[in-house]
Amino acid sequence: MASTNSYFRSIVTSHVEAHPKLAYAILATLAISVAHYAVTSALYGKVAHSKSLQKTPPVVPHFLPFIGNVPWQFAWSPIEFFKSSYYAFLQHPVRIRLFTKELYIIQGRENVVAHLAQTSTSNTMFNASFLRQTCAMSSYAVERLGSETEETPKYFERKYLAAAPLYAWSSSVIHRYLAGRSALRLSQRFENNLRGRIEGHQALAVPEGVVLNNFLDFFIDDVTAALLDAMCGNGLLERNPAFTGAFWTFCENFPTFMKQIPRFLAPQAYNAREEVLAAVANWQTWASENFDANTTPLDEDGDDPFWGSKFFRERFSTFVFDMGFDARDMASMELGFLFGASSNVTVNTYWCAIDVFKDQVLLKDIRKEVQACKTEDKGDLRFDISKLIQQPLLQAVFAESLRLRCHNMFIRKTTEAINILEWVIPKDRFVIAWSTPGHMDSKVWSDTNDIHPVDTFWPGRFLKYTDKSKFAQFSLTKREGSWLPFGSGANLCPGRHFAKIHCILTLAMMVERFDCEILAEPKDLKIDLSKFGMGVLGPSGKVAARLRRREKKTE
Numbered sequence: 001m002a003s004t005n006s007y008f009r010s011i012v013t014s015h016v017e018a019h020p021k022l023a024y025a026i027l028a029t030l031a032i033s034v035a036h037y038a039v040t041s042a043l044y045g046k047v048a049h050s051k052s053l054q055k056t057p058p059v060v061p062h063f064l065p066f067i068g069n070v071p072w073q074f075a076w077s078p079i080e081f082f083k084s085s086y087y088a089f090l091q092h093p094v095r096i097r098l099f100t101k102e103l104y105i106i107q108g109r110e111n112v113v114a115h116l117a118q119t120s121t122s123n124t125m126f127n128a129s130f131l132r133q134t135c136a137m138s139s140y141a142v143e144r145l146g147s148e149t150e151e152t153p154k155y156f157e158r159k160y161l162a163a164a165p166l167y168a169w170s171s172s173v174i175h176r177y178l179a180g181r182s183a184l185r186l187s188q189r190f191e192n193n194l195r196g197r198i199e200g201h202q203a204l205a206v207p208e209g210v211v212l213n214n215f216l217d218f219f220i221d222d223v224t225a226a227l228l229d230a231m232c233g234n235g236l237l238e239r240n241p242a243f244t245g246a247f248w249t250f251c252e253n254f255p256t257f258m259k260q261i262p263r264f265l266a267p268q269a270y271n272a273r274e275e276v277l278a279a280v281a282n283w284q285t286w287a288s289e290n291f292d293a294n295t296t297p298l299d300e301d302g303d304d305p306f307w308g309s310k311f312f313r314e315r316f317s318t319f320v321f322d323m324g325f326d327a328r329d330m331a332s333m334e335l336g337f338l339f340g341a342s343s344n345v346t347v348n349t350y351w352c353a354i355d356v357f358k359d360q361v362l363l364k365d366i367r368k369e370v371q372a373c374k375t376e377d378k379g380d381l382r383f384d385i386s387k388l389i390q391q392p393l394l395q396a397v398f399a400e401s402l403r404l405r406c407h408n409m410f411i412r413k414t415t416e417a418i419n420i421l422e423w424v425i426p427k428d429r430f431v432i433a434w435s436t437p438g439h440m441d442s443k444v445w446s447d448t449n450d451i452h453p454v455d456t457f458w459p460g461r462f463l464k465y466t467d468k469s470k471f472a473q474f475s476l477t478k479r480e481g482s483w484l485p486f487g488s489g490a491n492l493c494p495g496r497h498f499a500k501i502h503c504i505l506t507l508a509m510m511v512e513r514f515d516c517e518i519l520a521e522p523k524d525l526k527i528d529l530s531k532f533g534m535g536v537l538g539p540s541g542k543v544a545a546r547l548r549r550r551e552k553k554t555e
């Protein structure tokens with residue numbers, strides 16, 4: 001050891017002698033870094049331990065004054081970062097400096113819930129970059145949407161959220177579409193379409209079934225198609241038969257667009273986007289040319305066959321005819337909506353099907369729950385949906401898959417100084433919260449023996465046995481702020497109820513009709529981290545599966 005030390009000492013001494021300026025510069029940088037770290041640590045400790053009820057989140061200590069906190073581990077292993085980093089697991093907000101930027105990171109479940117409940121923080125910045133970068137909306141249209149001087153239709157009273165008038169109006173129209181009777185009709189259309197697609201599936205036609213090289217294809221070609229038809233009527237897919245494939249390429253490339261990867265590095269992604277934008281514009285132009293308010297028959301809810309629903313018809317009419325938006329920009333806006341309505345929900349349903357079919361015990365229990373909800377002819381694929389979506393194990397599978405694979409980043413800008421419990425955040429600051437620390441908190445989700453570690457799929461986390469019933473009940477009690485796949489508070493996802501129906505209904509139909517062999521080892525079922533922070537993470541590769549008609553055994 002002594003000889004190693006003297007060896008290094010001799011190397012350092014020889015370098016100092018050979019390059020004295022460089023050596024002193026390095027030593028000075030080291031000294032400054034250590035001093036800077038000591039000062040930022042002292043300041044951090046002072047604020048973090050202060051008993052004040054009005055304090056600003058402390059800056060996380062860092063070595064380099066102009067560079068700030070560079071979370072290296074986050075870049076290659078974000079989930080591990082959140083599970084193991086000391087600062088990521090703190091239960092109070094902190095500030096991080098990254099070059100010239102300062103970000104407020106909200107941590108601790110109560111703080112996160114209080115933050116997401118804020119109505120004076122704005123997510124316009126995210127909406128604008130999503131529409132411009134991902135959906136290729138023109139800058140002019142994006143600016144109009146974000147402008148404070150635009151006028152909304154007369155009947156609309158501005159929502160309480162800190163959003164520009166047109167965003168607020170658009171959001172309220174979406175909420176109306178996804179609630180009450182309109183949502184019920186959407187679910188019924190989806191159910192009918194999916195039933196038709198499953199009953200007509202080629203896997204049922206031959207005894208040996210079919211092998212799908214990529215199980216996800218079933219969810220893209222059939223489940224997503226059933227959903228798109230339910231929302232847009234048959235016009236979109238009938239007029240553009242290759243739509244679903246290109247649409248999925250577009251959805252999977254969400255990070256490509258948000259990170260502004262240049263076109264020459266991702267030509268397929270940009271081509272797919274052009275294709276789907278043209279298809280949406282084509283469908284909408286055709287629908288507006290063929291719909292006639294005087295002669296087109298409407299159903300009892302005001303929906304028509306060209307537009308699929310009143311929702312798309314009225315949005316087009318207001319934005320394009322009344323406000324003068326370009327039809328191409330409208331296609332961008334609706335492509336954004338279709339993405340939000342399909343991407344997360346489809347991937348989560350895919351994972352749930354894998355989890356259920358590869359575990360024979362779970363499959364048997366799920367089939368029992370599904371069987372108990374059959375209506376009419378027992379051979380038919382019809383269910384009592386309200387009973388189905390209340391089944392404990394089905395709900396637990398849905399919730400557990402989202403806990404494990406849905407990683408959201410909630411980014412907002414303060415429009416005035418706000419208080420998050422005892423923490424004060426000034427005006428015009430960027431504030432970020434993540435779902436991941438809550439989703440991966442073993443104190444909340446694991447038992448004392450850690451038999452089911454938080455990074456494994458185990459629906460039992462959501463099941464509770466009570467004195468009142470001998471059967472397990474689904475429960476989210478005491479998990480507020482630790483289960484945030486749909487966000488919380490002011491901007492809570494308006495599609496969450498439909499998402500649950502989508503997943504549980506698809507699972508029910510699949511387990512009733514199919515036997516499915518997942519042709520992959522557990523180690524091959526990896527998630528793709530490139531979309532981390534942007535919703536439900538997809539698979540990192542293709543997973544093959546054999547799908548065939550269910551063989552009913554006497555159980």
Ligand code: HEM
Nearest residue numbers: 171174340341344345348408485486487491493494495499
């Ligand atoms: C598993 C499926 C889903 C997940 C994980 C999910 C997640 C989310 C999240 C995290 C947000 C933003 C919340 C915030 O910023 O605080 C959101 C917003 C939104 N979601 Fe979902 N969502 C899902 C399914 C759906 C479905 C099925 C639809 C439509 C049918 C939908 C439509 C929307 C819309 C329109 C917004 C924006 C609302 C607004 O700006 O007012 N989502 N979703």
